[in-house]
Every structure is written in C-alpha cells, then in structure tokens.
Amino acid sequence: MKTRKLKQDKVNIITLGCSKNMVDSEVFSGQLHANGIDVVHENSKLDHNIVVVNTCGFIDKAKEESVNTILEQVDLKRSGRLDKVYVTGCLSERYRNDLMNEIPEVDAWFGTMELPLMMKQFNADYKAELIGERLLATPKHYAYLKISEGCNRTCSFCAIPLMRGGHVSKTIEEVVTEAKKLVRMGVKEIMLIAQELTYYGLDIYKKRALSDLLKHLSDIEGLTWIRLHYAYPHKFPLDILDVMRERDNICNYLDMPLQHISDNMLTAMKRQITRNDIMELIGNVRDRVPGICIRTTLITGFPGETRDDVEDMKRFLEEARLDRVGIFTYSHEENTSAYALVDNIPAEEKEARAQEIMEVQQEISLEKNQEKVGKEFKVIIDKKEAGRYLARTEFDSVEVDNEVVIDSKKALPIGDFVNVRITKAYDYDLEGEVI
Numbered sequence: 001m002k003t004r005k006l007k008q009d010k011v012n013i014i015t016l017g018c019s020k021n022m023v024d025s026e027v028f029s030g031q032l033h034a035n036g037i038d039v040v041h042e043n044s045k046l047d048h049n050i051v052v053v054n055t056c057g058f059i060d061k062a063k064e065e066s067v068n069t070i071l072e073q074v075d076l077k078r079s080g081r082l083d084k085v086y087v088t089g090c091l092s093e094r095y096r097n098d099l100m101n102e103i104p105e106v107d108a109w110f111g112t113m114e115l116p117l118m119m120k121q122f123n124a125d126y127k128a129e130l131i132g133e134r135l136l137a138t139p140k141h142y143a144y145l146k147i148s149e150g151c152n153r154t155c156s157f158c159a160i161p162l163m164r165g166g167h168v169s170k171t172i173e174e175v176v177t178e179a180k181k182l183v184r185m186g187v188k189e190i191m192l193i194a195q196e197l198t199y200y201g202l203d204i205y206k207k208r209a210l211s212d213l214l215k216h217l218s219d220i221e222g223l224t225w226i227r228l229h230y231a232y233p234h235k236f237p238l239d240i241l242d243v244m245r246e247r248d249n250i251c252n253y254l255d256m257p258l259q260h261i262s263d264n265m266l267t268a269m270k271r272q273i274t275r276n277d278i279m280e281l282i283g284n285v286r287d288r289v290p291g292i293c294i295r296t297t298l299i300t301g302f303p304g305e306t307r308d309d310v311e312d313m314k315r316f317l318e319e320a321r322l323d324r325v326g327i328f329t330y331s332h333e334e335n336t337s338a339y340a341l342v343d344n345i346p347a348e349e350k351e352a353r354a355q356e357i358m359e360v361q362q363e364i365s366l367e368k369n370q371e372k373v374g375k376e377f378k379v380i381i382d383k384k385e386a387g388r389y390l391a392r393t394e395f396d397s398v399e400v401d402n403e404v405v406i407d408s409k410k411a412l413p414i415g416d417f418v419n420v421r422i423t424k425a426y427d428y429d430l431e432g433e434v435i
C-alpha cells in the first residue's frame, strides 16, 4: 500500500482577493520563515501538511470564492491529506462567528489584525523588528508595498472599513526601509497600495504626506519604477503630480477609482465629489503630468441607478477618454450604509450595464492603443509564455492593464528593461519588437 510522504509542518498559504491581502500573506510567510518554519505560497507540489487560507470578504463573488476554497481545504483535511486548516483575512474578520459554527473543521480563525496571534498558533514569535521582510509571492522584479492600512472614508457601498478598520499610515522611515529591502531582493518596480493613498500622513503627520513619501522613495537607488494605486478623488493632493512629473522613476500612472459619475449616484454613494469636480480634477491631472495614464474603476447597479445614470457614465467615458477602466457590479453588503437602500437592480441587469460600459471603453482602449503603433517604449519583461515575452510599459500595471507581446530570437531576461517599438495594437494588448 502506498503511504503518503509529507514533509512535516510545511505551511502553504493560499491568498484570495486583492494585492493588499497578498502583502499580508507575504509578511506572514516572512515571519514564519524567520522562525525556521517551512512556508510556501500556492504550493503546486502539494507536499505541505498545513494550509492557511487568506480570505477576501469584499463583495459577494469574492466571499463565495473564499468559502469554496475553505471547503476544499477542509475536504482535504477530512480525507487525511492535510493536518491543519487555518483561515485569516477579511472574510474571517467579518464573519468569524458564523463561519466557526458552519465550518467547525477549521482549526482556527484569525482576523486581519491578528498576525502575532497567528504566529503563536505556530509556536513562533512575532518579530516586530522584521520591517518589510517578506517572502514575495510575485516574481522577484516587482512587489506591492502597503503604505497604510484601513480607511477613514465612508463610501456607502464599501465594507472595507468594517474589515480593515480606520486609516493607519506607516511612517515614511518604515516605508522607505521596506522599499530598500525589496530593492536589495531584486525588486525594480514597486506598486504603492493602500485602501486610499491620498489620506496618507493625515493621521500621523497631521497633513497629507504622499508627496514627501514619494520623494524619499524616488531617491532609492535601483528603484526604477514606482506606481500609484487607489487614490480617492475628493481633496486629491495635486502636489503628488508635481513630484511625479519631476521624478523619472515615478511612473506617469494614476489609479483613481471614481466608482460613478452621475451626481445622483455620487451623492448616494457618499463620495463627497460631483461630476464637475471629477472633470476638473482629470483636467488638472493631465495638465500637470502630460501623457499620464489614468486608470479607474466604476460600479454599475447601485441602488436607484437609472438608465440616465448609465448613459451619463457612457458619456463620461467618451468625454474623459480614460486609459483604463475596470468595472464591478454593485454588491449589497450588510452593515454598510447603502444596505438600508433597496437593492433594486436585478443581477442580470447589473451585469448587462457593466457590459455596456465596457463596450464603450473597449473602443476607446483600442483607439488609444492604435495611437501607440510605431512609437517606442521602455518595457519591463514580466514572463515568457508560449515562446513569446510578455512585458509592460510604465503605463501598465500588473495583471489589470495592457501587456506588450514581444517575439524575440534573442533571450530577454525576466525582470530586465528593454526598449521596444510597437508594431500592432489590439483592444487591450500591444505587440512590439525590441529595438
């Protein structure tokens, strides 16, 4: 009879949800590693005996995926292929008591701010001195860097503050130390993330300090690209754009979730901003950083959204011609203030509206990509797939934006920068040749 050979106490971390969750998993695995515990991310060899599922609880689909993943792992435990299953992250923070009753096979549940407690579960010490020590789950040439935790905004649809608490900035020194360590590990591109970047510093420095932070980060030798994700538009600190324009290693790229554009919806979503303010802000951003790539995300199907609101969103995309647009359908989340409203748009209609919006943007994206044909760009080589290299320009972030596909007889090392000329354009991708 075949016996199962497992390396004893090897921990596998499965991460669901966003890049912020990914960073938490990387920090946790760095802590385990520093305690001499064998730990891996998304272990395809399946030679682990302990699993930690880092869950997402953001919207319905994410919650479902998290629950299904926990159930799969619990099944593996039942069949003897795992010894322990632990669950952490947003879903666990939000629904721990219910989940404990429903899935008793899970050995322990942890919230989003219980890293020291989790370490205890592994008979390991939480080492506070390990600022920025992480086992990267990303390829080693790029990394996400979280500059703050939580959010003080009160957007009516958003459950994140329930799971991540209020805004807490890391100090500039802490972020810079972390960034330097990442660069020493071979990271060339850092994506700054937070629930809300622009609030950075207000809690600890009593002023918005993102521009100061950017200057310090941009001085780090060897850091070729710094990219900004998730900037709230209300009271946007325009001074960060001056730093972006002046510093070569800050990508001319801004991810600014707008969520909607019609004034009715912006008010109902409690976004503290109007359509006019948004148009003015986009104009300012483009004036200060000519050629900047603006990415946004939008939501369709918020309670009370009318046909006019949808038409307005389409008009806005035509007018603003943003570079990248992602879209979510509204998810009715308990304990948010929008939960008091009637979720009156059927799921299929929410999807249909999202599709309609994306069709408008698809056209814009194609036109914008066609304008790049014949032009030259510096790109970073991310990977090789089916004999072709996949790269990105400074205007494209990881996973969510365009890729530049390169056919090259010459080997291109992963993580290197090369210059390419764009030869072909598609809706969301480009083809290029090395110059």
Ligand code: SF4
Residues within 6 Å of the ligand: 151, 152, 153, 154, 155, 158, 159, 160, 161, 195, 196, 232
């Ligand atoms: S700013 Fe972002 S994270 Fe904060 S409440 Fe609004 S949508 Fe949620």
